[in-house]
Amino acid sequence: GAVVSQHPSRVICKSGTSVKIECRSLDFQATTMFWYRQFPKKSLMLMATSNEGSKATYEQGVEKDKFLINHASLTLSTLTVTSAHPEDSSFYICSAKTLTTTSLWGEQFFGPGTRLTVL
Amino acid sequence: GNSVTQMEGPVTLSEEAFLTINCTYTATGYPSLFWYVQYPGEGLQLLLKATKADDKGSNKGFEATYRKETTSFHLEKGSVQVSDSAVYFCALSDMNRDDKIIFGKGTRLHILP
Numbered sequence: 001g002a003v004v005s006q007h008p009s010r011v012i013c014k015s016g017t018s019v020k021i022e023c024r025s026l027d028f029q030a031t032t033m034f035w036y037r038q039f040p041k042k043s044l045m046l047m048a049t050s051n052e053g054s055k056a057t058y059e060q061g062v063e064k065d066k067f068l069i070n071h072a073s074l075t076l077s078t079l080t081v082t083s084a085h086p087e088d089s090s091f092y093i094c095s096a097k098t099l100t101t102t103s104l105w106g107e108q109f110f111g112p113g114t115r116l117t118v119l
Numbered sequence: 120g121n122s123v124t125q126m127e128g129p130v131t132l133s134e135e136a137f138l139t140i141n142c143t144y145t146a147t148g149y150p151s152l153f154w155y156v157q158y159p160g161e162g163l164q165l166l167l168k169a170t171k172a173d174d175k176g177s178n179k180g181f182e183a184t185y186r187k188e189t190t191s192f193h194l195e196k197g198s199v200q201v202s203d204s205a206v207y208f209c210a211l212s213d214m215n216r217d218d219k220i221i222f223g224k225g226t227r228l229h230i231l232p
Contacts, residue, residue, distance in 0.1 A: 004162060006162075041225075043222040046219055049219075110163035112160065
C-alpha cells in the first residue's frame with residue numbers, strides 16, 4: 001500500500017497563535033490531498049480538497065482564511081490554523097490520492113492524524 | 120444529501136464471537152460503499168469496498184454486501200480476534216459526481232481474549 005505521514009502527531013498551542021500541520025505522501029505522488037476534521041464521537045468532516053499547484057476548494061462553512069491549505073508539491077500539503085482558538089481544538093486528518101500510479105489509482109490513503117489542543 | 124448511519128459503539132465481544140456492525144446509507148446517485156478501519160495510533164485503512172448493488176466486499180475474514188433494496192452495507196466477521204480491536208467506519212462515495220467520501224461516526228470494537 002501507500003503511506004501518508006502527518007507531522008506533528010500532537011500539538012498544544014496558546015490561543016491566538018498559528019499552527020502548521022504537514023501531510024506527506026511517502027512513496028507516491030499525491031495529485032489530490034484532502035483535509036478532514038474529526039470531533040469526538042463524530043464522523044470525519046471534509047474541510048477542503050487541494051490539487052497540486054492550485055488553490056484549495058473548501059467545503060461550505062469552512063473559513064478559508066482561518067484554515068490555510070498549501071499543496072506546494074506532489075508529496076506535501078500543509079494546513080495552517082491561523083489565530084487558533086479553543087474551539088479549533090480537534091483531530092485533523094489528511095488523505096492523499098494519486099492518478100499517476102495505476103495500482104493505487106482512485107483510492108484515498110489516510111494519514112494517522114494530528115491532535116490539536118488550543119489553550 | 121448523502122449520509123451514512125452506523126451503529127453506536129463501543130461494541131465488546133469475546134474472541135471467536137460473531138461480529139455484525141450495521142450500516143445504512145442515504146444517497147441520491149449510485150455510490151460506492153466502503154468500510155475503513157483505524158487501528159490505535161494509525162491512519163484509516165480501506166478494509167473492503169463494493170461498487171454496485173449485490174457486490175460483496177471481503178478482506179481479512181470481514182465481509183459486507185451492498186444491499187440497494189435496504190440501503191445497507193453491514194460488516195460481518197464469523198470469528199473475531201483480539202487484533203481486530205479498532206474503530207470501524209462505514210463510508211460512501213459517488214465517484215460519478217466527485218471524490219468526496221462521506222463517513223459514518225465510527226464504531227469502536229473491543230475484543231476480549
